[in-house]
Amino acid sequence: MKKITIIATLILTTAVVIIGCKDKRDPGKIYMPDMAYSRGYETYAQRDSSIFTADPNDAGHKIFYNNLAPAGTMKRGELFPYPLAFDSNNYKISGQIQNPIVGDLPGKELEEAGRLYNINCGICHGEKGAANGPLSAKIGAIANFTQPKYIDMADGTMFYSITYGLNNMGSYASQLSREQRWKVIKYIRTLQPKTIATASAAADSTTAK
DSSP, rough: OOOHHHHHHHHHHHHHHHHHTOTTTTOOOOOOOHHHSSSSSSTTTTTOOTTSSOOOOTTTTEEESOOOTTTOOTTTOOOOOOOOOOOOHHHGGGSSSSSOSOOOOOOOHHHHHHHHHHHHHHHHHHSSSSSSSTTTHHHHOOTTTSSSSHSOHHHHHHHHHHOOOOOTEEEEEEOOOHHHHHHHHHHHHHHHHHHHHHHHHHHHHHOOO
């Protein structure tokens, strides 16, 4: 009997030592693995190429997933998608699109819009929007926002240009979200002189009388 007890004790001790020497980061057996590990896949997590594919042509044989959001969806808090595609005719009608941000920006938001303007636009258009930024001489044909042409330009047309690019300016859609682009336009309006707009309004008033 003693011999059986000793043997059982040795076996149990050996088992404890072996188990105790395993990797401490290994949680061992999990009672309910689905509760511990989600079946969902993180967007940029590495996936088994024998199961998943990013090639649309191979979608019938494997699970197709290309890391992009489903068509027609938008992230929470984002403004509605811009309805006009890149097209010369759409540029002509872009002025019909109204700025979804109504009224003047409050102090903090205007300050942030100004920061974004100086980072992305000021290098060419200048701090005051007068087309005298550090790169303006090298690039040329920079829009001067203080001129009547741009004072009268609709927000929707400016947004189109920022989104798709125009002439020497490339697209800034990847650098600025839709909301940020509309807010930058609001900031640009603060750089433009009010005298022309005031005189125009006065002239319209006189004509109406």
